[in-house]
Amino acid sequence: MKRxxxxxxxxxxxxxxxxxSLAVAVLMPxxxxxxxxxxxxxxxxxxxxxxxxxxxxxxxRELVRSLGAGGFIVETARLEQxxxxxxxxxxxxxxxxxxxxxGYSRSVADGEPATVQVLVDGSDAATAAMAANYLQAVVQxxxxxxxxxxxxxAPAFTVRPRVWFNPELRSAHFVVPGLVALxxxxxxxxxxxxxxxxxxxxxxxxxxxxxxxxxxxxxxxKVLPYVGLGALDAALILAIGRFAxxxxxxxxWFALAAYCLLFIVIALGAGLLISAKSPSLRVAMMAAVxxxxxxTMILSGFMFPVSSMPAPLQVLCRLLPATHFLxxxxxxxxxxxxxxxxxxxxxxxxxxxxxxxxxxxxxxRLE
Amino acid sequence: xxxxxxxVRKEFRQLRxxxxxxxxxxxLPVMQLLVxxxxxxxxxxxxxxxxxxxxxxxxxxxxxxxxxxxxxFTPGPGAEGEAELGRxxxxxxxxxAVHIPAGFARDVSDGRSPxxxxxxxxxxxxxxxxxxxxxxALLTREAARLATENGRPGGTPVKPAVRFYHNxxxxxxxxMVPGIIVILVTIISALVTGLAVxxxxxxxxxxxxxxxxxxxxxxxxxxxxxxxxxxxxxxxxxxxxxxAWFHVPMAGxxxxxxxxxxxxxxxTLGLGLLASAVSDTQQQAVFTVWFFLVFAIMLSxxxxxxxxxPPWARALTWLNPMRFFMAIVRGVLLRGAxxxxxxxxxxxxxxxxxxxxxxxxxxxxxxxx
Amino acid sequence: MSxxxxxxxxxxxxxxxxxxxxRRFGDFTAxxxxxxxxxxxEIFGFLGANGAGKTTAIRMLCGLLQPSSGSAMxxxxxxxxxxxxxxxxxxxxxxxxxxxxxxxxxENVEFFGGIYGLEGAPLRERxxxxxxxxxxxxxxxxxxxxxxxxxxxxxxxxxxxxxxPRVLFLDEPTGGVDPVARRRFWDLIYAQAAAGTTVFxxxxxxxxxxxxxxVSIMVQGKLVxxxxxxxxxxxxxxxxxxxxxxxxxxx
Numbered sequence: 001m002k003r004x005x006x007x008x009x010x011x012x013x014x015x016x017x018x019x020x021s022l023a024v025a026v027l028m029p030x031x032x033x034x035x036x037x038x039x040x041x042x043x044x045x046x047x048x049x050x051x052x053x054x055x056x057x058x059x060x061r062e063l064v065r066s067l068g069a070g071g072f073i074v075e076t077a078r079l080e081q082x083x084x085x086x087x088x089x090x091x092x093x094x095x096x097x098x099x100x101x102x103g104y105s106r107s108v109a110d111g112e113p114a115t116v117q118v119l120v121d122g123s124d125a126a127t128a129a130m131a132a133n134y135l136q137a138v139v140q141x142x143x144x145x146x147x148x149x150x151x152x153x154a155p156a157f158t159v160r161p162r163v164w165f166n167p168e169l170r171s172a173h174f175v176v177p178g179l180v181a182l183x184x185x186x187x188x189x190x191x192x193x194x195x196x197x198x199x200x201x202x203x204x205x206x207x208x209x210x211x212x213x214x215x216x217x218x219x220x221x222k223v224l225p226y227v228g229l230g231a232l233d234a235a236l237i238l239a240i241g242r243f244a245x246x247x248x249x250x251x252x253w254f255a256l257a258a259y260c261l262l263f264i265v266i267a268l269g270a271g272l273l274i275s276a277k278s279p280s281l282r283v284a285m286m287a288a289v290x291x292x293x294x295x296t297m298i299l300s301g302f303m304f305p306v307s308s309m310p311a312p313l314q315v316l317c318r319l320l321p322a323t324h325f326l327x328x329x330x331x332x333x334x335x336x337x338x339x340x341x342x343x344x345x346x347x348x349x350x351x352x353x354x355x356x357x358x359x360x361x362x363x364x365r366l367e
Numbered sequence: 368x369x370x371x372x373x374x375v376r377k378e379f380r381q382l383r384x385x386x387x388x389x390x391x392x393x394x395l396p397v398m399q400l401l402v403x404x405x406x407x408x409x410x411x412x413x414x415x416x417x418x419x420x421x422x423x424x425x426x427x428x429x430x431x432x433x434x435x436x437x438x439x440f441t442p443g444p445g446a447e448g449e450a451e452l453g454r455x456x457x458x459x460x461x462x463x464a465v466h467i468p469a470g471f472a473r474d475v476s477d478g479r480s481p482x483x484x485x486x487x488x489x490x491x492x493x494x495x496x497x498x499x500x501x502x503x504a505l506l507t508r509e510a511a512r513l514a515t516e517n518g519r520p521g522g523t524p525v526k527p528a529v530r531f532y533h534n535x536x537x538x539x540x541x542x543m544v545p546g547i548i549v550i551l552v553t554i555i556s557a558l559v560t561g562l563a564v565x566x567x568x569x570x571x572x573x574x575x576x577x578x579x580x581x582x583x584x585x586x587x588x589x590x591x592x593x594x595x596x597x598x599x600x601x602x603x604x605x606x607x608x609x610x611a612w613f614h615v616p617m618a619g620x621x622x623x624x625x626x627x628x629x630x631x632x633x634x635t636l637g638l639g640l641l642a643s644a645v646s647d648t649q650q651q652a653v654f655t656v657w658f659f660l661v662f663a664i665m666l667s668x669x670x671x672x673x674x675x676x677p678p679w680a681r682a683l684t685w686l687n688p689m690r691f692f693m694a695i696v697r698g699v700l701l702r703g704a705x706x707x708x709x710x711x712x713x714x715x716x717x718x719x720x721x722x723x724x725x726x727x728x729x730x731x732x733x734x735x736x
Numbered sequence: 737m738s739x740x741x742x743x744x745x746x747x748x749x750x751x752x753x754x755x756x757x758x759r760r761f762g763d764f765t766a767x768x769x770x771x772x773x774x775x776x777x778e779i780f781g782f783l784g785a786n787g788a789g790k791t792t793a794i795r796m797l798c799g800l801l802q803p804s805s806g807s808a809m810x811x812x813x814x815x816x817x818x819x820x821x822x823x824x825x826x827x828x829x830x831x832x833x834x835x836x837x838x839x840x841x842x843e844n845v846e847f848f849g850g851i852y853g854l855e856g857a858p859l860r861e862r863x864x865x866x867x868x869x870x871x872x873x874x875x876x877x878x879x880x881x882x883x884x885x886x887x888x889x890x891x892x893x894x895x896x897x898x899x900x901p902r903v904l905f906l907d908e909p910t911g912g913v914d915p916v917a918r919r920r921f922w923d924l925i926y927a928q929a930a931a932g933t934t935v936f937x938x939x940x941x942x943x944x945x946x947x948x949x950x951v952s953i954m955v956q957g958k959l960v961x962x963x964x965x966x967x968x969x970x971x972x973x974x975x976x977x978x979x980x981x982x983x984x985x986x987x
Binding site for chain 2: 047167299307
């Protein structure tokens with residue numbers, strides 16, 4: 001134990017001396033939460049919309065006025081003719097256009113159905129779909145207002161929508177658990193593999209191995225400071241999420257900590273395995289980023305829903321520890337569930353397999 | 368010119384000798400394009416809908432069937448009571464829960480407008496909001512149809528006629544693929560250039576070249592031209608692939624795209640050089656570039672529209688070259704935009720190119736003090 | 737070119753002419769008022785303990801570092817004012833043998849030649865002349881990384897000689913090389929000096945210091961001695977250069 005402590009102390013010194021890596025390790029997660037929390041917003045705001053009012057009536061002006069309510073839309077252009085729509089889309093000046101035809105008001109007054117055109121630049125599909133939904137809703141609300149004025153009937157039934165667990169659809173609630181997974185992967189897998197590969201390259205690993213220390217002690221001493229750093233980062237992210245973005249904690253802290261620890265073991269296993277298999281620091285670095293970090297960002301459901309991916313890719317997603325860890329984290333924090341038998345089993349198996357493989361390949365290298 | 372030729376030729380020779388790097392810069396981008404294009408989309412797919420039907424009438428069953436069983440919605444597990452419906456949501460076994468109250472059919476025929484419950488799992492907010500909107504629209508349409516059948520037209524004197532330009536099927540892939548191309552070009556040009564320079568620093572060959580009459584400008588040009596060409600090849604490969612495989616339209620002129628790439632590469636290569644100037648080891652260079660990339664991608668509008676950001680973040684995007692190149696690539700490919708349509712983007716890139724490259728040259732010149 | 741005008745002001749027969757050369761890094765003075773003259777065709781040994789300021793001095797003489805004060809003329813060019821012209825006239829080889837390991841001998845030669853504007857027939861002639869001399873004639877297609885250290889060292893020397901420099905700076909050129917290879921290397925240095933090239937060399941090997949025409953010893957940024965090896969031995973009463981060095985540095 002004393003030897004492990006000596007090694008861990010030395011590793012900690014390395015970390016503290018390398019200012020830039022330390023800055024990356026501590027500052028990056030903080031800035032990431034702040035930025036991701038602020039920038040990732042699944043709701044629509046200030047969507048630029050152009051209006052072409054060919055009717056110039058009180059009714060049409062009322063429709064235009066009702067657009068701005070709610071802050072989802074800003075009217076950025078008043079068009080004179082339909083030919084201006086397409087060039088505007090091309091310039092990116094606005095993303096949708098509302099065209100109120102001549103005779104709109106008269107049709108409404110005569111009880112004839114009037115058609116309002118909603119033209120949407122579909123190039124950003126997700127935003128376009130939201131914009132179309134919203135504009136349709138505005139037009140329909142206006143239709144209902146006019147119908148109510150002329151004594152029309154009530155709808156057959158109404159829908160009472162409710163969003164659970166995250167009623168305001170705050171993206172931070174959704175992003176913070178993902179960042180915990182990402183940062184644990186980054187610190188525990190990437191930094192560990194880099195640290196070990198560097199010792200291998202400079203020959204200091206061999207130097208240490210000529211001392212009476214056991215391989216397991218080497219690994220433990222090497223890895224412990226990064227466990228600490230990873231845990232610190234996770235705590236930082238959770239604290240920022242809680243105090244700056246009001247991310248709820250509906251489950252138990254104990255369950256959260258236990259699952260984080262399990263995930264740290266997995267990340268360390270991956271980092272060790274990579275460093276044992278890599279011939280050089282450069283390869284270790286590349287491998288660590290492409291095997292651990294990128295998939296965690298792209299395939300874990302961090303931002304992109306796994307259910308939307310094609311089947312072969314979904315298989316890959318389910319092989320990824322982060323996918324299951326994310327289900328657990330979001331479950332604990334947002335849904336208040338503390339026990340996930342399915343995910344726990346998968347994560348435990350992954351942890352054991354990775355650790356055994358890592359220690360085995362490490363031994364092979366040492367002999 | 369011949370000095371420059373010597374520097375460029377040497378760089379290509381080294382590339383040829385390093386098959387791992389060559390694979391990395393030529394094959395990996397296409398593979399990444401493929402994986403990311405399939406992975407990075409937020410189309411609504413396979414949302415699991417669980418229904419609790421407390422009415423059990425032909426009318427309520429018709430409402431259940433209103434959810435098309437296909438790409439967007441798939442049936443989730445059934446529930447026997449409200450408590451169980453809640454548990455399904457909590458355990459993440461369904462994404463959307465619909466509750467049709469008892470007496471639904473009677474209330475409809477009596478004109479009492481009963482309320483149908485629609486609950487959405489908001490813990491996955493990337494799809495929750497739109498999923499809820501989609502499901503609500505679906506049910507509302509059904510309500511209007513029912514009202515018409517009952518002889519009481521729900522009062523819709525105004526009908527919205529929706530038309531989508533440029534991407535009529537609203538495939539998010541068409542939007543994501545050009546964005547992925549931008550990111551790949553950025554990584555290749557900034558990271559590989561930065562690494563190549565720092566490696567020479569580590570080996571001492573940079574110092575060796577410094578005692579020769581080669582000027583900083585020549586050295587920088589010799590270092591960047593090969594990687595600019597590689598990035599260009601990557602861009603062409605990726606664009607061809609995007610058009611042929613993902614059917615991304617090439618609505619605008621390839622020449623406009625090339626002009627944009629040229630301006631953008633000046634910026635990213637300059638940034639790569641700046642990163643190498645402040646780094647002593649390849650590890651530091653990687654970290655530095657990576658740090659930049661994380662923020663540049665977030666603030667580029669790649670996935671999260673710029674107009675959606677808070678004002679301070681929106682202001683930051685003005686410093687982000689990726690934002691402008693992203694707009695150019697998407698504009699040219701999807702909307703057929705020309706130089707005039709993208710005047711702001713082109714001039715911002717030109718400005719940043721001068722700044723980044725000028726900064727890099729100045730730093731390299733100062734390094735000899 | 738303006739640099740040519742400064743040539744005329746050079747001190748006749750001197751390849752290196754240094755007066756009061758000083759370089760400070762913040763509060764630390766790495767080189768402190770260095771005065772030095774090296775004649776053309778001389779082999780000049782530049783000795784000193786690690787951290788004595790040798791490398792800083794050499795970097796200034798090569799135009800890699802601006803002096804804080806003082807002046808230096810190298811190969812007839814004033815250092816710090818006409819860096820490019822200076823670099824055309826000097827060669828530099830460091831202890832790291834800064835070659836491209838993944839390029840062949842020929843490709844390294846072609847690269848460094850090209851950098852000095854040497855190509856085509858003149859470059860071919862020059863490498864035909866140099867490579868056999870360096871014992872590399874039958875290794876031309878070998879990648880530099882695969883060469884034994886002694887060969888690498890000679891290739892690095894060859895690359896710094898391609899453009900026929902007037903002054904050749906060697907910064908610990910024989911580090912890590914076996915005695916036989918070192919002997920062979922010095923034979924090449926003698927040949928260059930005999931052909932009129934001035935050689936300015938730093939080394940840690942005191943037996944090598946004996947090969948130099950004159951030797952200077954630097955301690956804490958200042959020159960403490962400058963004479964022929966024999967003169968220095970007489971001055972300090974040392975048996976050999978090793979002894980001389982220890983006496984001067986520890987004094």
